[in-house]
Amino acid sequence: MAKQQLFSIWFAIGLLLDVYGFMILGTGIYGYFNPPENPVVLNELHAGIWWGVLLLAMGAFYTFRFRPKKS
Amino acid sequence: MIGHLALCAAANLGASGSLLKMSTIDVLIIVVYFLLVIGIGVMLKKHTKTGEDFFMAGREMTAWVAGLSFVAANLGSLELMGWAAASYQYGILATHWYWIGAIPAMLFLAVVMMPFYYISKTHSVPGYLQLRYGEGARSVSAVSFGLMTVFMSGVNMYSMALVMKVVLGWDIHFSIWVSSLTVAVYVMLGGLLSAIFNEVLQFVLIWLGALLIPIVGLVEAGGWSGLVARIHQNFPGGDYTHLWRTMGSFSDNPMGINWIGIVFGLGAIISMGYWTTDFLVVQRVMTAKDLRSAKLAPIIGAAFKMCVPFIVILPGLLGLGVLPFKLVGEAEAIATGGHSYNEVLPLMLARYCGPGLLGLGITALIAGFMSGMAGNVSAFATVWTYDIYRPLAKRKSDAHYVKVGRWTTLLGVLVSIGTAYLVMQFQSIMDYVQALFSFFIAPLFGTVILGMLWKRATPAGGFWGLLAGTLSSIGMWAYIKFVDASFLAYMAFSPSAHGKMQDWMALKASAPAGTSIPTAPISDMAENMYRALWCWVICVAVTVVVSLLTKPKPDKELTGLVYGQTEIPSEGHFPFYKRSIFWAGVVAVIFVILNVIFW
Numbered sequence: 001m002a003k004q005q006l007f008s009i010w011f012a013i014g015l016l017l018d019v020y021g022f023m024i025l026g027t028g029i030y031g032y033f034n035p036p037e038n039p040v041v042l043n044e045l046h047a048g049i050w051w052g053v054l055l056l057a058m059g060a061f062y063t064f065r066f067r068p069k070k071s
Numbered sequence: 072m073i074g075h076l077a078l079c080a081a082a083n084l085g086a087s088g089s090l091l092k093m094s095t096i097d098v099l100i101i102v103v104y105f106l107l108v109i110g111i112g113v114m115l116k117k118h119t120k121t122g123e124d125f126f127m128a129g130r131e132m133t134a135w136v137a138g139l140s141f142v143a144a145n146l147g148s149l150e151l152m153g154w155a156a157a158s159y160q161y162g163i164l165a166t167h168w169y170w171i172g173a174i175p176a177m178l179f180l181a182v183v184m185m186p187f188y189y190i191s192k193t194h195s196v197p198g199y200l201q202l203r204y205g206e207g208a209r210s211v212s213a214v215s216f217g218l219m220t221v222f223m224s225g226v227n228m229y230s231m232a233l234v235m236k237v238v239l240g241w242d243i244h245f246s247i248w249v250s251s252l253t254v255a256v257y258v259m260l261g262g263l264l265s266a267i268f269n270e271v272l273q274f275v276l277i278w279l280g281a282l283l284i285p286i287v288g289l290v291e292a293g294g295w296s297g298l299v300a301r302i303h304q305n306f307p308g309g310d311y312t313h314l315w316r317t318m319g320s321f322s323d324n325p326m327g328i329n330w331i332g333i334v335f336g337l338g339a340i341i342s343m344g345y346w347t348t349d350f351l352v353v354q355r356v357m358t359a360k361d362l363r364s365a366k367l368a369p370i371i372g373a374a375f376k377m378c379v380p381f382i383v384i385l386p387g388l389l390g391l392g393v394l395p396f397k398l399v400g401e402a403e404a405i406a407t408g409g410h411s412y413n414e415v416l417p418l419m420l421a422r423y424c425g426p427g428l429l430g431l432g433i434t435a436l437i438a439g440f441m442s443g444m445a446g447n448v449s450a451f452a453t454v455w456t457y458d459i460y461r462p463l464a465k466r467k468s469d470a471h472y473v474k475v476g477r478w479t480t481l482l483g484v485l486v487s488i489g490t491a492y493l494v495m496q497f498q499s500i501m502d503y504v505q506a507l508f509s510f511f512i513a514p515l516f517g518t519v520i521l522g523m524l525w526k527r528a529t530p531a532g533g534f535w536g537l538l539a540g541t542l543s544s545i546g547m548w549a550y551i552k553f554v555d556a557s558f559l560a561y562m563a564f565s566p567s568a569h570g571k572m573q574d575w576m577a578l579k580a581s582a583p584a585g586t587s588i589p590t591a592p593i594s595d596m597a598e599n600m601y602r603a604l605w606c607w608v609i610c611v612a613v614t615v616v617v618s619l620l621t622k623p624k625p626d627k628e629l630t631g632l633v634y635g636q637t638e639i640p641s642e643g644h645f646p647f648y649k650r651s652i653f654w655a656g657v658v659a660v661i662f663v664i665l666n667v668i669f670w
Contacts, residue, residue, distance in 0.1 A: 006118055009111075009136065009268045013275050016107055020100060020279075020431060027096050027427035040425045042287055048427050051283060 007068060014062025017055045025052025090238050090417045097430030104276070104434045105253055108269050108441070112257025115265045122469045125262035125476050126453045127194055127358050132267060134364040138371030140267040141355040142379075143274035147227060147443030151281065151383055151436065152234060155416040158387025159398055161326050162302075162311025163669060165387070166380045170314075171338040174662045176346035177373035178655045180356070181366045184347050186639045187523050188357055189365045190631045195357075195450075196350040196519065197458040203522040203632050204533030206462070211537055212518075213458035215511045216350060217451055221483050222507070224447035225490020231440040232491065238417045239433065247491055250437065254444045255484040259477045263453070266445040267355060273438035274375075280435025281382040284416075287423040288389035301392035311391060314669045321568060327594030331564065336600025340607045341509075344516035351450045363642035366651035373658050377665065390415040394422075448483040455479045506548055513603035514540025517610035525618075526626070526633045532618030540610025547602050559593050563601045568592050 028048025036043070119125045132140070157165040193199040197216065201209035232246035257265045292298040299312050310317055310324075317323045318330035346352060346369075356372075359365035390398065396409065398418075404411035410418060420432045456476045461467075518537040521528045551559055557572035571592040629636040647653050 006131075007114065009271050012107065012111060012268075013272055016103070016272065017275075017279075019103055023096060023100060023103075024427040024431065027425075031425060036425065041422050042291055043425065045287065045290070047283060047287055047423065048425055051428060051431075055279065 008066040010062050010066040011068065014059045014064075014066060017059030018063060019059075021052050021055030021057075021059050023052075024048055024055060028052050090414060091421050091429060091433070093239065093429060093433065094426040096427050097433065100427065100430030101434050101437065104438065105249075108253060108257055108272070111268050111272070112260035112265045115261030115268065119260075119262045119264055120470075120473070122472050122476070124264065125473045126457065128262070128264040128267050130358055131360050132358040132364070132368075134359060134367035134371055136267060136271055137356050137359045137364065137368035139274045139375065140270040140358075141352055141368055142372040142375050143270040143277070143442045144352050144355055144446030145443070146274065146277060146379065147231075147439050150443070151277070151439055152413065152416045154383045155387040155390075155419075156412040156414075158384040159390045159415045160387075160412045161324070162309070162391070163314055163384060163388065164317070164324060164326050166314060166384050166669070167333050167337065169376060169380050169384070170662060170666060171333060172342045173346060173376050174373050174658065175338060176342040177369045177376065178659060179343065180347040180353070181369040181373075181651060182655050184519075184523060185356065185365050185369065186362065187632060187634075187637065188353065189359070189362050190637060190640070193357075194457050195454050196348050196353055196515075197454055199632075200518065200522070200533065201458070203629075204518070204528075205530040207530065207534035208518060208537055209458060211534065211541070212511070212515055213454050215541070217454050217459060219507060219511065220351065220447050220451045220454075221486045222490050224444055224451075224483070224487035226494055227440070227443060227447075228487055229491035229494045234436070237414075238436075243495075247488060250440060251444065251484050251488055254441050254448060255481050258445055258449050258452070259480045262473075262476065262480075263354065263358065263449045266449040267358065269445060270355075270442045273442040276431075276438040277435045277442075278382065280431045280433075280438070281386075283428060283432070284419045284423055285381055285385040285389065288386065288393065288419065292389060292392050298388060298392045302388065305391060305397075311388065312669070314666060316670060321563075321565065321593050321597065326596060327591060328597040328600065329563075329565075332597045332600035332604075336597075336604045340513050340516065340603045341600065343520075344512035344603070344607075348515045348519045349512060350454060351446050354450050354453060355446075362640060363645075363651060366642065367654065370651060370654045370658055374654075374661075377658065377662060386419045387415050390419060394418065444484075444487070448480050448487070451483040452476045452479040455483075509599060509603070510541055510544040510548070510606075513607040514544065514610040517607045518614065521611060521614050522633070524634045526629055526636055527618055527623050528614060529618040529621045529623050531621040532614040532616075535617045536610045536612075536614025539613040540606045543609045544602055544606035547605060551598060556591070559598050559601070562605060563593055563597055565593065 025048070028046055028051070031043075031048060032046055118129070121129075123129055154165050154168065188196075188199060191199055191202055193202060195213075197209045197213035200212055228247055228251055231250070232241075232243045235241040235246040236243050257269060261268070289295065289298065292301055302309075302311050315330065318328075318333060321327050321329050323329075356365055356368040359368050394415075398404075398410050398412045398415060399407070401411045401413065403409065420429065424432050453476070456472055456479055460475055460479075461472065514537050517540055518533050521536070522533060547562065551562075556576050557569050560566055560569035560572050575591050626636055631637050642651060
């Protein structure tokens with residue numbers, strides 16, 4: 001019996017990074033327009049925004065590069 | 072061995088309320104993570120039907136997946152928090168456990184030992200000992216490894232729950248049951264395949280969750296030179312940024328250890344033992360799809376291991392440079408209401424990470440815990456089923472052993488939970504379990520390496536050498552712990568420190584309970600290094616002597632197991648830059664350069 005094709009773990013990682021990137025970028029943008037009462041150190045760098053963009057970009061790359069292919 | 076500091080750190084964390092406050096988005100990020108790891112287990116269940124699938128992930132892993140899993144199984148959250156705390160306390164010296172205490176051993180595994188593990192097609196390290204030496208050596212190592220793995224898993228589980236209580240204010244029972252049952256579910260469903268896939272995922276999360284601290288921290292400190300200047304300003308007279316300069320003698324550095332202990336005890340014995348014979352990590356690279364991948368996997372692992380100080384040691388150093396208050400020892404922190412060294416990583420997380428990023432950082436800690444625990448239970452299930460159960464219940468079907476493996480996974484998790492509750496009642500057990508685990512690492516390395524490189528080593532030699540090494544390690548530990556701690560001075564080739572050790576013991580004995588006393592002139596850490604060195608020497612000596620007095624195995628029975636009796640197959644025809652030896656050389660050169668830069 002032929003073994004079923006395994007899915008790629010990199011594809012799953014890509015999906016997770018997409019979801020996390022979306023959530024963190026969204027939170028970062030919200031924080032940009034609604035500054036917190038007790039900001040973290042170097043809040044002016046808006047790390048959430050560029051970290052969210054980085055996660056989204058990495059997630060998009062892995063999701064596309066390792067997407068399941070039709071056999 | 073490596074987690075010792077971390078365990079002590081977690082055990083000592085004070086219950087001073089939670090350090091971090093999470094928002095809804097942070098909780099959501101953690102929930103998404105739990106759903107995904109369970110989902111991976113469910114999806115992989117249909118791929119794990121045979122014993123090879125369940126226990127060896129079908130031996131189909133690429134070098135990258137096996138290599139990242141190899142290093143992730145070791146990168147627990149207590150490792151992250153414990154070594155960040157150690158770097159605040161001792162400075163960059165903690166990096167030795169990531170560089171000389173790992174890289175040479177990983178490269179040695181890849182270049183020298185991996186071909187034998189791979190060609191023999193063994194399913195475990197005790198399995199290799201059975202092929203090479205017979206049932207005696209296999210039984211000793213399988214039983215000790217099985218027991219110690221679940222005990223260590225429980226100790227780590229308790230420590231992690233304690234960390235979650237202090238850092239997040241989570242109920243200790245909630246942390247223990249939710250995290251461990253999640254691990255049990257996905258490992259039971261998908262076996263080693265599921266554990267490995269999740270470890271790769273967890274490795275990526277650990278990096279993405281922790282990487283922001285050193286990046287933003289270095290921006291705040293003004294780069295590396297700015298950080299060094301700030302540390303000098305905050306701690307004048309202390310040397311926190313040099314790796315080797317203060318290693319001349321025990322008294323020159325706050326770790327209470329010298330270069331002989333680090334190079335020969337840690338680098339040559341303990342790390343070799345851990346990275347090349349501890350089945351918890353070696354199992355990962357045994358799953359590689361071919362010999363080239365099996366050799367490349369530890370090299371990829373070594374390259375990433377070399378980078379881990381960036382997310383573990385650097386946050387501790389940044390704590391020294393940028394925190395507006397000083398962290399202190401646990402007893403002082405409890406007495407004064409301040410923060411202890413052990414809290415440096417959560418403090419840095421709270422300093423730089425707002426909503427969302429905080430959730431990602433905490434997910435990294437949880438992922439670290441789960442990857443370490445999954446490593447323990449999957450290795451335990453394999454050793455129990457193949458090396459303890461199967462010799463007693465022979466000629467059963469493959470499906471039967473898979474079933475036993477699945478239930479053993481659950482059993483391993485439940486015993487771990489039981490150990491966690493036991494430790495909760497009697498915390499001193501933690502020291503003993505940690506010590507017990509360390510008894511087996513160094514002698515096992517002596518037995519395996521002689522078995523691979525010396526064809527004259529006999530079954531009797533292997534068995535008695537392993538037993539003598541283990542018993543001598545226990546003996547040395549017990550003598551120093553219960554009879555005469557100053558004996559350590561002789562064990563550490565430093566008879567001149569004997570008087571200082573006796574003075575310290577007298578001070579310790581006369582100090583009223585609860586008062587803090589200076590650390591010992593030769594530290595516990597140094598004791599571990601030298602004990603490992605001595606018990607390895609004893610194991611090798613006994614193996615050699617007994618082997619020379621007993622009858623060796625015929626050459627034909629050693630084929631595929633011993634150097635000189637085994638034709639190592641070619642990795643294939645590849646250009647030099649795709650060969651494992653080339654990349655091992657690259658990692659070795661970078662390793663040397665890093666040590667010179669931070670000398």
